[in-house]
Amino acid sequence: MDRPFYITTPIYYVNDVPHIGHAYTTIAADVLARYHRLRGRQVFFLTGVDEHGQKVQQAAAKAGIDPQAYCDKLAPQFERLWQRLNISNDAFIRTTDKQHQEIVQRYLRELFERKLIYSDQYTGWYCTFDERFWTEKDVVDGLCPDCKRPVEQLSERNYFFKMGQYQDRLITHIKQHPDFILPTSRRNEVLGFLESQKLGDLSISRPKSRLSWGIELPFDPDYVTYVWFDALVNYVSALEYLPEEKPAGNHFWPADVHLVGKDILTTHAVYWSTILMALGLDLPKTIFAHGWWTVDGEKMSKSRGNVVDPNVMIERFGTDAFRYFLLREVPFGQDGDFSEAAMVGRINSDLANGLGNLLSRTLTLIERFSEGQVPECRFPDDQFTEDLNLAGHDAHAYSDNHFSSLEFNRVLELIWKIVQACDQYIEKTAPWVLAKDQNKKVQLNRVLYRAADTLRLLCIHIYPFMPQTAEEMARQLGLSISFEDKFKKTPVTELFWNRFPANTKVNKGNPLFPRIEPNKLTGAKPVTDSSTPAAATTQPTTPAATPVAAPVAPAAPAQITIEEFQKIQLKTAKVLTAERVPRSEKLIKLQVDLGAEQRQIVAGIGKKYEPEQLVGRTIVIVANLKPAKLMGIESQGMVLAAGDAEVKGLVGIAEDVDPGTKVK
Known part of the structure; x- marks a missing residue:
């Protein structure tokens, strides 16, 4: 049996308003937890809130209430959001838990008795927001190097953890364990920091005369614990009292993945790692620091009023669409930019026109041609199923590696290749044509069965990302799949083809993801035609007289020479994918195969x-047209179509020819 899997998020400051950054980390952790449960591993997924420190004390005083009452009021805002986001955490830790405080004091006493904590006078620049001291060389123009807020100089006696003596050992560990800090760029940052300067000792206390809201030091009642020491210990303290089966420390530790934002990487990679070394505990297998989200190209901030509220996104777009967008849009680990326009584009192209349309058209075909039941399949695979089989194989074969590297967008790309391959399979086999010939009933059944079986596979693949959607798809397919048993393993054979139970009655329901018109969104800016001057949208008070011109005979088309015509390269192209361009009724973005290359073309069809x-059609394009941008999207060619003001039809080839064939 596989070793248990332990994953954590940071514990979030209780006085923060939950925003897209909190949601991003926690959704990613949830996807990993659900994925490993499906693989049969026992999972412990921990999240929670950090309730101590000066910021909480000050906020409570401003509100005129006790700090504990203040925390009790705010902590549920995170729990409610996790419920709305379908987060399947096994435990929710609060650093005001009595058991956690006792464990923190136990570790402090152990380090103090081993003379790894000492008292000393210290003078330095203190940032109240970050609750940490900075040296003279760190501070620039009197501002904290992290949050850019003013710092104040403090001189006080504190207790220090001998962090510096573990510097060489930590460097060695990082070098010997390439996956300890990920992505690699973050690993290099930490390594560069450790190798370029001497690591100092860490102040792990605050005098009660300045800060009383914290865990009291067990060896000096005049001090409380530095909030970061308190907070980091949650990853091991939780294992002593929160799992259903106790004790669980040796069972789950070391953690498989600590998920953090890049702004708190140093505290985890350096502070936490050296504390664990001092306590004689194993280091986590991986600390993964993901990037930040900007909004429409700007940094999120309360002063700008552009903080993205996950609750609003859920209400506007739905939980699963929000989860999908965050992990599909940007490679995990890199910074990303959030915009509602981009989200609407993803929903319409990937979810509505892609996955949702595939389910709807498949169930419609089964209702029309098989009396609403998935037929038996007795027809062997043919040339049409090759691409579909390959897409399914790739998703099964490579998903594990991508999940191990936290490449969520790569996993989703593999899944959507199945969606695209199934759409193309349906187009190539044309079940509506097969249905007209009674002699092709067996072939028709084969097509309907394979399409339904593909959707069954998709239910399993998308479940970690979009659990509600997976359940609804299974329901409409008439399947009794239930994913909610956290420790239920999906047998490997379920990821193979031809496992759909024949004669199952389907239950077609509402569309999974209705298309969204961008200009109908609440709070969305109206979409205007960029070719129309703003003044032209204002109606004049008195209609102007319109002169009537005499009819003019159409001019004869300008003639070109054969040499001029030969400059135009017309080629056949096979459409691989197609999706609508957000905010445009006419434009569709195509990915086409030209044999030796693939191109992106934006067409007004x-x-x-x-x-x-x-998808799957062979069209004719102008292959040597200079690239141009339409609605900000580059088009590398032009599609040929018939029609005057409106498109009547695409120019195609009657015979079956290879992509990239010249048209003469």
């Missing part, structure tokens, strides 16, 4: 065609 109608 959206009023005539839905994207799913285009």
Whole structure:
């Protein structure tokens, strides 16, 4: 049996308003937890809140209430959000828990008795917001190097942990364990920091005369514990009293993954690692520091009023759409930019036109041609199933590696290749044509079965990312899959083809993801035609007289020479993917295969065609047209279509020819 899997998020400051950053970390942790449960591993998923420190004490005083009452009021805001986001955490720790405080004091006493904590006078620059001291060389223009807020000079006696003596040992550990700090760029940052300067000792106390809201030092009642020592210990203290089966420390520790934002990497990679070394405990296997989200290109801040509230996103777009967007849009570990326009684009292209449309069209075909039951499948695979089989194989074969590297967007890319391959499979086999010939009933059943079986596989693959959607898909497919048993293992054979129970009655329901019109969103800016001057939108008070011109005979088209025509390169292209361009009724973005290369083309055919109608078709394009940008998206060619003011149809090839064939 696989070793248990232990994953943690940071514990969030209780007086923070939950925002997109909190949601991002916690959703990522939830996806990993659900994935490993499906693989049969026992999982312990921990999150919670940090309730001590000067910021909490000051906020409580400002509110005129006791700090504990203040924390009791605010802590549930995170728990409620996790419920709305479908977070499957096994425990929620609060640093005001009595058991946690006792364990922190036990570790402090142990380090003090081993003379790894000492008392000394210290003078330095103190940042109240970050609750940490800075040296003279760290402070620039009287501002904290992290939060850019003013610092104040303090001189006081405190207790210090001998962190510096573990510097060489930590450097060696990082070098010997390449996966200890990820991504690699963050690992290099920490290593560069440790190798370029001497690591000092860590102040782990605050005098009660300045800060009383904290865990009292067991060896000096005039001091409380520095909030970061208190907070970091939660990762091991929780294992002593929160799991259902106790004690669980040796069972789950060391943690498999600590998920953190890049702003708190140093406290985890350096402070926490040296504390663990001093306590004789193993270091976590991986500390993964992800990037930050900006909003429409700007840093999030309360003063700018652009903090993204996950609760609003859930209400506007739905839980699963929000979860999907955060992990699909940006490689995990890099910084990302959030915009509602980008989210609407993802929902419409990937979820509505992609996954949702595939489920709807498949169930419609089964209802029309198989009396609403998934038929038996007795027809062997043919050339049409090759791409579909390959997409399913790749998702099964490579997902584990991508999950191990926390490459969530790569996993989702593999899953959506299955969606695209199934759409193309349906187009190539044309079940609506097979249904007209009674002699092809067996082939028709094969197509309907394979499409349904693909959706069954997709239910399993998307479950960690979009659990509610997976459950609803299974329900509409008539399957009795239940993912909510946290320790239920999905047998490997369920990820193979041809496991759909024949004669299952489907239950087609509402669309999974209805398309969203960007200009109909609450709070969205109206979409205007950029070619129309703003003044033209104002109606004049008195209509102007419109002169009537005499009819003019159309001019004869300008003639070109054969040499000029030969400059135009027309080639056949196969449409691989198609999706609507956000905020445009006409434009569709195509990815096409030209044989030796793939290109992106933006075509104004959206009023005539839905994207799913285009996938798999062979079209004709102008291949040597200079690239241009339409709605900010580069188009590397032009699609040929018939029509005057409106598109009537695409130019195609009657015979089956290879992509990239010249059209003469």
